[in-house]
Amino acid sequence: xxxxxxxxxxxxxxxxxxxxxxxxxxxxxxxxxxxxxxxxxxxxxxxxxxxxxxxxxxxxxxxxxxxxxxxxxxxxxxxxxxxxxxxxxxxxxxxxxxxxxxxxxxxxxxxxxxxxxxxxxxxxxxxxxxxxxxxxxxxxxxxxxxxxxxxxxxxxxxxxxxxxxxxxxxxxxxxxxxxxxxxxxxxxxxxxxxxxxxxxxxxxxxxxxxxxxxxxxxxxxxxxxxxxxxxxxxxxxxxxxxxxxxxxxxxxxxxxxxxxxxxxxxxxxxxxxxxxxxxxxxxxxxxxxxxxxxxxxxxxxxxxxxxxxxxxxxxxxxxxxxxxxxxxxx
Amino acid sequence: xxxxxxxxxxxxxxxxxxxxxxxxxxxxxxxxxxxxxxxxxxxxxxxxxxxxxxxxxxxxxxxxxxxxxxxxxxxxxxxxxxxxxxxxxxxxxxxxxxxxxxxxxxxxxxxxxxxxxxxxxxxxxxxxxxxxxxxxxxxxxxxxxxxxxxxxxxxxxxxxxxxxxxxxxxxxxxxxxxxxxxxxxxxxxxxxxxxxxxxxxxxxxxxxxxxxxxxxxxxxxxxxxxxxxxxxxxxxxxxxxxxxxxxxxxxxxxxxxxxxxxxxxxxxxxxxxxxxxxxxxxxxxxxxxxxxxxxxxxxxxxxxxxxxxxxxxxxxxxxxx
Ligand SMILES: Nc1ncnc2c1ncn2[C@@H]1O[C@H](COP(=O)(O)OP(=O)(O)O)[C@@H](O)[C@H]1O
Ligand SMILES: Nc1ncnc2c1ncn2[C@@H]1O[C@H](COP(=O)(O)OP(=O)(O)O)[C@@H](O)[C@H]1O
Ligand code: SF4
Ligand SMILES: [Mg+2]
Ligand SMILES: [Mg+2]
Numbered sequence: 036x037x038x039x040x041x042x043x044x045x046x047x048x049x050x051x052x053x054x055x056x057x058x059x060x061x062x063x064x065x066x067x068x069x070x071x072x073x074x075x076x077x078x079x080x081x082x083x084x085x086x087x088x089x090x091x092x093x094x095x096x097x098x099x100x101x102x103x104x105x106x107x108x109x110x111x112x113x114x115x116x117x118x119x120x121x122x123x124x125x126x127x128x129x130x131x132x133x134x135x136x137x138x139x140x141x142x143x144x145x146x147x148x149x150x151x152x153x154x155x156x157x158x159x160x161x162x163x164x165x166x167x168x169x170x171x172x173x174x175x176x177x178x179x180x181x182x183x184x185x186x187x188x189x190x191x192x193x194x195x196x197x198x199x200x201x202x203x204x205x206x207x208x209x210x211x212x213x214x215x216x217x218x219x220x221x222x223x224x225x226x227x228x229x230x231x232x233x234x235x236x237x238x239x240x241x242x243x244x245x246x247x248x249x250x251x252x253x254x255x256x257x258x259x260x261x262x263x264x265x266x267x268x269x270x271x272x273x274x275x276x277x278x279x280x281x282x283x284x285x286x287x288x289x290x291x292x293x294x295x296x297x298x299x300x301x302x303x304x305x306x307x308x309x310x311x312x313x314x315x316x317x318x319x320x321x322x323x324x325x326x327x328x329x330x331x332x333x334x335x336x337x338x339x340x341x342x343x344x345x346x347x348x349x350x351x352x353x354x355x356x357x358x359x360x361x362x363x364x365x
Numbered sequence: 366x367x368x369x370x371x372x373x374x375x376x377x378x379x380x381x382x383x384x385x386x387x388x389x390x391x392x393x394x395x396x397x398x399x400x401x402x403x404x405x406x407x408x409x410x411x412x413x414x415x416x417x418x419x420x421x422x423x424x425x426x427x428x429x430x431x432x433x434x435x436x437x438x439x440x441x442x443x444x445x446x447x448x449x450x451x452x453x454x455x456x457x458x459x460x461x462x463x464x465x466x467x468x469x470x471x472x473x474x475x476x477x478x479x480x481x482x483x484x485x486x487x488x489x490x491x492x493x494x495x496x497x498x499x500x501x502x503x504x505x506x507x508x509x510x511x512x513x514x515x516x517x518x519x520x521x522x523x524x525x526x527x528x529x530x531x532x533x534x535x536x537x538x539x540x541x542x543x544x545x546x547x548x549x550x551x552x553x554x555x556x557x558x559x560x561x562x563x564x565x566x567x568x569x570x571x572x573x574x575x576x577x578x579x580x581x582x583x584x585x586x587x588x589x590x591x592x593x594x595x596x597x598x599x600x601x602x603x604x605x606x607x608x609x610x611x612x613x614x615x616x617x618x619x620x621x622x623x624x625x626x627x628x629x630x631x632x633x634x635x636x637x638x639x640x641x642x643x644x645x646x647x648x649x650x651x652x653x654x655x656x657x658x659x660x661x662x663x664x665x666x667x668x669x670x671x672x673x674x675x676x677x678x679x680x681x682x683x684x685x686x
Binding site (some may be wrong): 077078105192194195211222223225226227229230231249250251252253254255256275276279281289290291293294295296298299300301302303306308309310311312313315316 | 584619641
């Protein structure tokens with residue numbers, strides 16, 4: 036079956052005051068129905084630009100798609116007309132951002148805000164829309180939905196506001212959800228609640244999801260497949276199990292090693308320093324030739340500084356862009 | 366064991382306008398908090414946002430004055446020390462913030478930023494100070510040529526290194542670090558945490574390490590205090606608290622943390638109930654009781670005090686064992 040979304044060679048160029056550079060380079064990935072694909076990477080790796088490009092919400096003229104296709108059904112979003120995009124956004128594709136107030140109007144009560152979308156896209160009557168919104172609030176576990184319907188966003192906690200945004204994104208029963216750091220601004224207990232809601236929704240609603248996060252632990256808890264980004268490119272892509280069990284790219288391997296995870300048997304007297312990845316992410320306008328990770332890579336050899344490694348198949352479902360992939364299982 | 370910092374029963378209230386009516390009302394940001402830190406020791410202070418961690422840190426470095434309680438540094442009562450009296454004490458105690466931008470002057474060259482405390486405290490001649498600044502730059506892993514840069518030229522990790530260099534300039538015995546790595550990417554977090562551990566050993570520093578990330582706190586702390594709604598609900602040796610969390614809130618927190626282990630995904634996370642209540646209107650008795658899986662009548666009526674539990678830690682729970 037054809038994938039729901041197929042991104043092929045997507046390249047986004049940024050033009051800021053003095054510089055022109057690619058924030059996203061030659062990105063290729065698919066998302067299937069019912070699947071959660073995580074895009075993971077450190078800040079500045081191009082995750083949000085990718086999401087905005089798919090939605091064609093890039094901050095133009097600063098950022099522009101200069102190459103590639105974004106096939107969504109039979110539409111190429113990269114070249115679709117604004118009218119076509121308007122039909123698709125918020126209807127076929129739902130969006131969730133880190134900061135709920137990006138999506139909510141502070142001066143309108145939350146229920147009517149969601150109802151408005153239903154009236155607009157689905158032509159529902161006032162009464163039917165209200166009923167549907169209450170169902171949606173129930174679905175995303177907003178307690179006491181009838182009463183919360185009339186709350187203003189500021190009367191809700193951060194977690195509840197994010198639930199309203201999820202309801203908003205789900206309102207039109209979209210085929211694809213794009214969630215950009217949906218739990219990053221939340222406390223860990225609230226994050227656990229929202230992630231659980233996501234999992235339940237995944238089972239009941241069945242929309243495909245692109246989950247963008249910098250947090251590999253969140254990936255481990257939610258995603259079916261993962262694409263790791265570094266300096267605007269995908270450096271590794273695999274099923275979640277493959278990626279965590281046997282990462283092939285040294286960057287992924289380093290990232291997994293440096294997570295300060297809770298260890299049940301950590302002894303304060305004998306604990307070791309956290310494994311580090313030396314150095315820092317290069318500026319996108321001053322990328323080294325060859326592999327962008329080479330200056331920080333423990334496995335780098337001469338070839339790495341000369342030629343850029345292609346994203347190549349390692350085993351079925353597993354690709355990595357590395358000349359000398361990590362061999363041993365972690 | 367000797368005590369460097371001794372905090373006893375400190376409280377801080379803020380008056381805030383409430384809701385539409387604008388009637389003032391009181392937030393008990395910190396409520397009857399006590400702990401001590403030995404020389405060279407790290408106490409981790411964890412809890413979710415709004416539980417009072419920063420307010421505790423600010424009271425210790427005297428950016429805020431406690432409404433009640435007492436703070437002693439090296440035996441000296443500094444609770445109400447005047448600005449003038451604080452001057453020599455500032456040498457012993459420094460603070461690092463999550464966002465160094467707020468504390469680093471954006472127009473100042475970074476070398477001058479590190480030198481400034483030496484000038485303010487009249488330490489050393491010009492050449493001596495320059496040499497010390499160069500040492501500090503090297504020690505925190507900044508290049509000498511970066512001394513002429515303004516902080517905005519630095520990455521987040523480098524800015525935090527700069528803040529550490531400045532804090533070290535006066536050879537303090539205590540650094541209060543308020544979420545020093547929370548804004549950094551994980552590969553950079555590890556670098557900064559390791560740097561903080563290394564200089565701790567070298568300088569015999571004590572830390573109050575404030576964070577919401579339980580993993581990081583486990584990696585740096587000797588002891589840990591867990592806060593909820595302005596109070597410490599559990600405090601003890603890191604190993605005791607992590608291996609055998611005694612307060613239901615500590616357990617809730619630990620269980621909520623996502624783990625980078627997809628093989629154990631299903632059913633591992635126990636999703637917490639409810640939300641943190643408003644600090645304007647905390648529940649009676651144990652403030653955790655509305656969310657607590659084992660609460661009984663006594664929890665709704667009586668506030669539990671911290672007491673020693675089986676793990677060796679102290680927990681404020683009627684039912685902790
Ligand atoms: N509005 C903007 N103007 C200029 N540069 C931007 C803008 N937004 C993002 N960038 C740059 O684009 C790159 C990719 O950013 P982004 O996609 O936001 O990364 P991520 O979401 O992975 O943190 C970064 O170098 C960032 O600084
Ligand atoms: N200056 C202030 N005025 C009013 N309320 C404050 C002020 N500073 C903190 N608070 C409140 O005190 C509580 C504790 O805040 P804080 O110490 O910043 O928590 P944390 O650092 O754990 O996130 C919160 O409810 C916060 O809103
Ligand atoms: S005192 Fe009661 S309500 Fe509070 S944590 Fe313990 S068991 Fe739960
Ligand atoms: Mg982003
Ligand atoms: Mg704080």
